[in-house]
Amino acid sequence: MSTPAHSTAATVPDRVTSLVRALRTHGIRIGTGESVDAARAVAVLGLADRDQLREGLAAALLHDRGQRAVFDPVFDLYFPRRVGAPGGDGPGDGARFEEKDFDRDGLRDRLAEALAASDRAAMAALAAEAVDGLGGYGSAPGSDGFSAQQTLERLRPQTLLARVRAALRAGGGESESGAFTDRVEADEIRRRIEDFRELVRAEARRRVAERRGTDEIARRMVVRTADRADFLYAGRSQLAELRRAVHPLARKLATRLAARRRRAARGHIDLRRTLRGSLSTGGVPMRPVLRRRRPARPELVLLCDVSGSVAGFANFTMLLVQALHDQFSRVRVFAFVNRVDEVTELIARGAADPEGLGGRITTEAAVTGWHGSSDYGGALTEFVERHAAALTSRSSVFVLGDARTNQMDPGLAALRRIARMARRTYWLNPEPRSQWDTGDSVAGAYGQIVPMYECRDARQLSALVGRLLPV
């Protein structure tokens, strides 16, 4: 048997080292101790069972659950399916796909069967077949790659839902029709289809890695942890995953805020009073006087653009702030597209149904006037006119939005007034900094008035919130 291309003589210890390096480039902190444990884990577990190897390495190298979303695809690259099972035939030399008539319909039939049976092994095999037959691009072997997206576009597994359901019904057995479980069936099938899509992505990555070198692909791989998903492009399932992360994240932030509060409460040395006190000791400052902090908790005001693509960002932040509400004496949330309305109540109620939050804001709050595009100037001005009472010397204001004014008056004066009335004002912008001030963005002008921060994903948001929130 010829040596498979992907394992070009890489010894197992080398592969573990490369795996560790790749994980580090994706932000996972791994010390030498963990690397040593990983090597010992491989020695103890052996290579015969790939799942055991995966779990063992994860146990040795990872420290929290979120890292698993990075670990799994990287592991798949360095320990591709066949490597764990010596004797299994190696993947082709990479020149295998030619234009051949590929039986797409046949594959769809078999996929429908596998989905109905929830047979993961069959699904994995079909994913490999699909990428092989539908995912290759370019014509000259060797000069080209494999695309998961192309595979999925051609195969369209999501359209199999109805067929899988029908197959389940026809199959009879457990699922007599009219059974209560029919109500959850569609969602179950959708989850299986999503699993299959993930298998296709993993397979395409593996193929490309065979061609271009695992290290290269591992480094450039886009890791899909929800907290790193770009707010502007996050899909439905990622937003759902993010929403599930709101409460754990809020708990962590609350701990951090409490720590900051404790530190602040220890107080700063009050120089004037220390010196005054030192008069009795002949001017030698014997007892530093600590300035006590006001015990009252701060107030928070959120002013959010909820139009189009920035809505996901706004909604996530609103939920996060709601989950943190007991950290503040008061939280008020305002939403706008081109008109401003207070949505504090909607959000407090919305904790039970976070998925519906965006919909409810658009239907129940007056955030749009006679057109549907955002108007920052109009909204900021209206906020100052109608809701200025929300701003006190205790409030911190966060403005959320991409600062894209659709060429309308940015209303700089209104933002200046907000900044004057509040204790602190910050702007969080979900666009990459490189795009600020391009097109109709007036990020720069707003950024002159209040500090503006790039806030593209949940990770950045939680770092900013942990740092900027008043305590």
Place this chain on the structure above:
Amino acid sequence: MFRSVDDVTARLAETGYLASPAVATTVFLAARLGKPLLVEGPAGVGKTELAKAVAAITDARLIRLQCYEGVDESRALYEWNHAKQLLRITAGRDETWDQTRTDIFSEEFLLPRPLLAAIRGDDAKVLLIDEMDKADVEVEGLLLEVLSDFQVTVPELGTVTATRHPFVVLTSNASRELSEALRRRCLFLHIDFPDEELERRIVALKVPGLDEVLTASLVRVVGALRAMDLRKAPSVAETVDWARTLLALGADRLDEEVVRASLGVVLKHQEDVRAAAAKLDLDAV
């Protein structure tokens, strides 16, 4: 301790703990590498139960430190039995103070707490430090010390060094982030909700009387509830409770009425019950 991962799986199953491959592999590895095991995961997925099961299959004594806010050295490590010391002092009036002092700070007056108990003696032990996230950060420092050299110094007595390391399991619900230092000491295991097949087996094991088809339906509905983004997703413990309830109700299949009547067993918050009822198309609950 264990011959192989499969050996772990098989022996855990004998005591009634059905381990996923991830759980069995990590337990095996922790035993082989002699490292503490940090187990995280949502409530009720069997974290505590795992430690108990490991103790049972290895014929080890289970020593449990249940953490809570305010747990301190005297609860975790050791304490002097002051009452007994006082008695001793009053009893020995004609001794010199030096004599008395050596005497009252001896073994006899020491109250070992879980951490000390776990490193003394050479019998096999499983040390369960349960709900570590509930304890204050200071306790972590203490733990780190004990876990790094498995020795404890009692100033009046000297240093106790473990002759036999206990198998250490720490559990956490992640209500507080544990320190990086502590995490680095441990192998990490996140126990998630079991997959359908495993959960069916757990139910079958715990509630043997329940019809197989009904068990399968129940597990599917629980899976759907977990996908719903509720305040508290139902855990294994709740699945088992639900199964018991259905058995008690004499239900032979899952239908709207049965679900409506028993949903409160699975979901703990009223708003979750309402949200789930809406999604499952139940009439008003």
